[in-house]
Amino acid sequence: xxxELRGEHRFDDGAILRVRYSHDGRTLAMLASRLAAVRRIxxxxxxxxxxxxxxxxxxxxxxxDGARVACGMRNGRLFVRELAAGTTREIRAHSGVIWSLSxxxxxxxxxISSGGANGVAFWDLDSGLACHNGSxxxxxxxxxxxxxxxxxxxxxxxxxxxxxDLEYHERHVAGNLEHQLARLGGQVSLPPSRERELxxxxxxxxxxPWPRWR
Numbered sequence: 680x681x682x683e684l685r686g687e688h689r690f691d692d693g694a695i696l697r698v699r700y701s702h703d704g705r706t707l708a709m710l711a712s713r714l715a716a717v718r719r720i721x722x723x724x725x726x727x728x729x730x731x732x733x734x735x736x737x738x739x740x741x742x743x744d745g746a747r748v749a750c751g752m753r754n755g756r757l758f759v760r761e762l763a764a765g766t767t768r769e770i771r772a773h774s775g776v777i778w779s780l781s782x783x784x785x786x787x788x789x790x791i792s793s794g795g796a797n798g799v800a801f802w803d804l805d806s807g808l809a810c811h812n813g814s815x816x817x818x819x820x821x822x823x824x825x826x827x828x829x830x831x832x833x834x835x836x837x838x839x840x841x842x843x844d845l846e847y848h849e850r851h852v853a854g855n856l857e858h859q860l861a862r863l864g865g866q867v868s869l870p871p872s873r874e875r876e877l878x879x880x881x882x883x884x885x886x887x888p889w890p891r892w893r
Contacts, residue, residue, distance in 0.1 A: 688720055688727075702743045702784070710736055717748050717760075730760050732767065740780040742787040747804070749790055751777025757792060759804060770807055772800060779822045785829035793820035793834060813843070846887075853884035 693712030700707055707720045716729040717739050736750035736758075748760045757772035757780075773794030783789035789810075790802040799820055801811040823834035825845075832843045860878060869877070 686722070686725065688725060690714075690718070692718075696737075697739065699739070699741060701741050701745060703745065706741075706745075708739065708741055708748075710739055717750060719748075730762065732758050732760070738777050738780045738792075740782050740790065742782045743784050744787040746787060747782075749780050749782070751780050751792060751794075753777075755794060757802075759790070768807070770802060772802070775819070778820065779824075781823060781825050783825060783829045784827055791823065791825065791832070793823045799823060799832075799834065849884055850887075853881040857881040857885065 688707075690711065692714040696710040696712060698707060698709045701719075705722055707722055709718050709720070711718070712735065714729070715733065715735050716731045717736065718727050718729050720727040730748050732750050732752075733756075734752055737753055738751040740749045742748075746762055748762060750758045750760075751772070752758070753776050755771070755773035755775055755777060757770040757777060758767050759770065760767045772792050775794050777792055777794050779793040781791045783791070788804045790804055791799060792802065793799045799813045800809045801813075802808070803810045819837055821835045823832060825832055830844065830846050832845055834841045834843075856877060860874070860881070
């Protein structure tokens with residue numbers, strides 16, 4: 680880093696609330712106090728695109744594959760925009776302000792949100808449903824972030840800074856799923872291909888060294 684000014688962008692949209700680089704480093708995205716959108720600025724030529732939302736977002740995240748933008752609102756509403764199609768869908772996420780959003784760096788279909796009343800929620804964007812909730816007793820969760828390998832979660836909560844090993848949660852789910860599949864003895868109301876996928880996933884997770892840092 681040289682401290683050299685590489686460029687300057689001026690907009691008349693109020694105070695800048697948040698900025699983020701895209702995962703490939705080619706785009707700078709921002710929120711502003713009078714902008715009901717996420718503005719994506721090309722660092723190559725300075726042009727920008729506004730991705731509109733129903734209100735001014737409080738938090739936002741860019742998916743690692745560059746296909747989606749997610750925004751959280753003051754009233755707990757969560758919006759996910761598919762950039763190629765230009766479509767936006769809503770997920771009723773939290774009962775209070777959504778303070779922070781983050782996509783999994785290894786799974787663009789997994790979005791994590793933190794809020795003022797409900798702690799942290801992990802969203803399966805293929806189904807639009809929460810696949811895990813946590814830290815409800817530590818709410819509000821002001822900020823959170825995932826490690827680059829997607830296995831460790833850090834958050835600033837009402838109880839202070841919290842670090843969680845998500846690998847433990849994954850093993851817990853896999854162990855319970857393996858037990859249930861074995862107990863049902865093949866009498867599962869799932870397509871055979873889906874059951875094979877679940878069995879393969881549980882076997883793969885449980886075969887990993889534990890703890891993972893060994």
